Amino acid sequence: MSPMRCAALLAGLLIVASAIAGASEDLPREKQRSSYDDMAPATRAMQDADTDNPGMLWVLDGEALWRAKTGSAARACADCHGDAKQSMAGVAARYPAFDAKRGGPVTLEGRINACRVENQNAQTLAYESRELLALSAYLALQSRGKPIAIDEKKLGETIAAGRDIFRQRQGQLNLSCAQCHDQHYGGKLAGNTIPQGHPNGYPLYRLEWQTLGSLQRRLRNCLTGIRAENHAYGSRELIALETYLMWRARGMSMESPAVRP
Amino acid sequence: MARALVNIPPKAKRGEVITIRTLMSHQMETGFRYSTTGAPIPRDIITTFIATYNGEEIFRAELFPAIAANPFITFTTVATESGTIELTWRGDNGFAASEQATITVE
Amino acid sequence: MPSTCKPSNLTSRRDALRLMGAATAGYALTIVRVTPLAATPADMRTAIEKITGGAKVSAGRVHLEIPPLVENGNTVPCAVTVDSPMTAADHVRAIHIVTEKNPQPNVISCRLGPRAGRATVSTRMRLSDTQTVVAIAEMSNGSFWSGSVNIIITLGACLEDLI
Numbered sequence: 411m412s413p414m415r416c417a418a419l420l421a422g423l424l425i426v427a428s429a430i431a432g433a434s435e436d437l438p439r440e441k442q443r444s445s446y447d448d449m450a451p452a453t454r455a456m457q458d459a460d461t462d463n464p465g466m467l468w469v470l471d472g473e474a475l476w477r478a479k480t481g482s483a484a485r486a487c488a489d490c491h492g493d494a495k496q497s498m499a500g501v502a503a504r505y506p507a508f509d510a511k512r513g514g515p516v517t518l519e520g521r522i523n524a525c526r527v528e529n530q531n532a533q534t535l536a537y538e539s540r541e542l543l544a545l546s547a548y549l550a551l552q553s554r555g556k557p558i559a560i561d562e563k564k565l566g567e568t569i570a571a572g573r574d575i576f577r578q579r580q581g582q583l584n585l586s587c588a589q590c591h592d593q594h595y596g597g598k599l600a601g602n603t604i605p606q607g608h609p610n611g612y613p614l615y616r617l618e619w620q621t622l623g624s625l626q627r628r629l630r631n632c633l634t635g636i637r638a639e640n641h642a643y644g645s646r647e648l649i650a651l652e653t654y655l656m657w658r659a660r661g662m663s664m665e666s667p668a669v670r671p
Numbered sequence: 672m673a674r675a676l677v678n679i680p681p682k683a684k685r686g687e688v689i690t691i692r693t694l695m696s697h698q699m700e701t702g703f704r705y706s707t708t709g710a711p712i713p714r715d716i717i718t719t720f721i722a723t724y725n726g727e728e729i730f731r732a733e734l735f736p737a738i739a740a741n742p743f744i745t746f747t748t749v750a751t752e753s754g755t756i757e758l759t760w761r762g763d764n765g766f767a768a769s770e771q772a773t774i775t776v777e
Numbered sequence: 778m779p780s781t782c783k784p785s786n787l788t789s790r791r792d793a794l795r796l797m798g799a800a801t802a803g804y805a806l807t808i809v810r811v812t813p814l815a816a817t818p819a820d821m822r823t824a825i826e827k828i829t830g831g832a833k834v835s836a837g838r839v840h841l842e843i844p845p846l847v848e849n850g851n852t853v854p855c856a857v858t859v860d861s862p863m864t865a866a867d868h869v870r871a872i873h874i875v876t877e878k879n880p881q882p883n884v885i886s887c888r889l890g891p892r893a894g895r896a897t898v899s900t901r902m903r904l905s906d907t908q909t910v911v912a913i914a915e916m917s918n919g920s921f922w923s924g925s926v927n928i929i930i931t932l933g934a935c936l937e938d939l940i
Binding site: 703729732743745751 | 876885888894
């Protein structure tokens with residue numbers, strides 16, 4: 411990046427920072443807008459055609475893993491869950507879910523790992539590993555077009571905790587997520603349109619990454635962007651943010667595996 | 672795992688021009704980047720893509736580091752006869768992968 | 778990712794972000810390393826001469842299609858179509874794409890023939906910066922034709938972790 415572009419980016423951030431009022435309401439449902447709608451036609455085309463969408467490479471891997479006998483139990487996901495097209499239809503759209511056994515929220519990735527440990531006698535998979543992305547992409551595909559609907563009664567506390575983080579000013583730039591994604595969406599930041607920051611396409615293929623990535627990877631990027639202290643994958647903070655974002659996007663269609671710039 | 676996503680129409684009319692769409696999973700490490708310790712990261716790319724139709728070469732591409740990760744290539748061919756279209760990718764560090772599809776020409 | 782280096786192959790965003798952070802926090806600016814990898818237009822000329830063997834390249838017949846709005850230089854869709862009947866007597870033998878400022882000018886070189894039916898190929902490429910991209914077609918009669926486009930690249934806002 412040239413110093414000039416860098417300065418432009420910084421100036422953009424500071425303008426946003428200085429033009430901000432206080433805390434606000436949650437994004438109203440009738441204003442919800444997917445980042446897809448702000449993407450250039452070429453990027454949309456990449457998401458629309460399965461033959462052109464690189465995210466489908468992970469889906470194919472996920473399908474193979476779904477059928478593979480794994481762990482010392484030598485069981486495949488499919489041995490218990492059958493055809494994912496039926497058993498997993500709409501499942502990803504209601505994650506994070508409340509896990510009664512653990513008495514707290516569990517993400518889709520966490521749920522996959524729980525099945526690996528408890529039902530396959532296998533090791534957990536790391537966030538952003540090819541296998542975990544592949545399985546989560548395969549499952550999320552079974553929710554494509556389904557409305558996001560998480561259990562707001564059971565997850566009330568987690569949603570509230572996520573909302574607090576979303577609204578809290580943080581980092582060296584002293585910005586909150588809400589300042590950009592609730593109050594300035596549609597605006598421009600160094601040539602990019604600020605989106606509403608919805609989680610409806612994950613895991614997704616980000617052109618910047620040149621690979622598939624989880625929602626938590628994206629959240630960590632945004633925390634880096636405002637130069638705030640980052641949280642570990644699977645941490646309470648990121649799970650809370652993820653849960654709040656899914657609640658905030660309730661009713662929106664899942665697009666996984668989406669493509670984003 | 673070298674996963675490919677290939678789209679070849681299973682059926683075509685004789686003489687019809689068909690489009691073949693291909694995506695191959697590969698990071699296409701350019702050789703121009705440095706690790707956090709400042710050490711150069713060696714190049715690791717797909718260098719060659721070849722398509723054959725019933726054994727005869729119909730298309731070939733030489734790829735350079737400027738091809739985006741998970742190379743996407745589309746090209747066309749005339750559906751001449753029923754048979755097999757084979758696609759082969761080769762690259763650095765012995766990378767080799769291939770995919771086949773059959774086509775029925777009427 | 779093998780490192781925390783930016784996925785972008787061609788620029789050093791880590792340095793840029795460091796710079797941005799330092800500026801924000803009011804520190805003095807120190808640029809740690811500049812990566813002088815951009816090829817010069819002279820390199821592009823050399824690459825084109827290698828392709829043509831020094832033969833003359835005429836402008837025309839080659840349409841290089843790149844969407845006007847490129848959202849990320851890491852993955853830029855592009856399609857090349859050449860006006861040609863694609864017959865045994867008159868066809869396109871090869872299509873090449875080269876760039877002006879990438880560290881290495883060549884992007885792709887395709888070999889095709891009358892069996893292609895149409896002279897159309899598409900791919901996705903990396904562009905390090907705002908620059909000119911040139912497509913060159915080699916015809917069966919040995920002539921070379923070209924088309925070019927100037928592409929503007931913008932950068933993403935939220936990037937990867939720093940170390």
